[in-house]
Amino acid sequence: MSNLLERLRRRGWRMTAQRRVVAEVLSGEHIHLTADEVLARATARLPEISRATVYNTLGELVSLGEVLEVSSVGRAKRYDPNAHESHQHLVCSGCGAVRDVRPEGDPLTGLADTDRFGFTVTAVEVTYRGLCPECAEDPEHA
Ligand SMILES: [Zn+2]
Numbered sequence: 402m403s404n405l406l407e408r409l410r411r412r413g414w415r416m417t418a419q420r421r422v423v424a425e426v427l428s429g430e431h432i433h434l435t436a437d438e439v440l441a442r443a444t445a446r447l448p449e450i451s452r453a454t455v456y457n458t459l460g461e462l463v464s465l466g467e468v469l470e471v472s473s474v475g476r477a478k479r480y481d482p483n484a485h486e487s488h489q490h491l492v493c494s495g496c497g498a499v500r501d502v503r504p505e506g507d508p509l510t511g512l513a514d515t516d517r518f519g520f521t522v523t524a525v526e527v528t529y530r531g532l533c534p535e536c537a538e539d540p541e542h543a
């Protein structure tokens with residue numbers, strides 16, 4: 402699994418200090434951050450980074466196809482660097498933790514013709530919800 406920063410370097414993305422910090426914040430596995438979370442983490446590393454730069458860089462990474470916008474996870478749109486591997490999401494209703502998961506079979510083919518209403522269906526997003534082990538043990542969520 403290649404990380405976002407390496408992929409961007411390989412494709413010759415123009416790397417400034419500010420853009421690099423955004424890519425670093427989004428590098429790793431199971432990363433699903435809102436724009437505000439990206440901004441907060443980027444600011445922690447590079448205090449002078451501007452909100453506009455963070456938002457513009459996010460938009461650019463999405464249009465490059467290197468970061469996915471996930472709208473089905475939680476309320477705010479989240480940015481997911483796992484853009485080249487088909488996956489779905491497992492979300493904790495307690496703390497909001499998000500895991501990348503790979504269900505067996507192709508969920509696209511699970512939709513019968515009669516349920517397609519004549520649509521040409523090209524993508525599917527499945528969100529599994531539940532409680533993570535920590536939240537399951539917390540009496541507050543029981
Ligand atoms: Zn949880």
Ligand SMILES: [Zn+2]
Nearest residue numbers: 481483488501
């Ligand atoms: Zn994901």
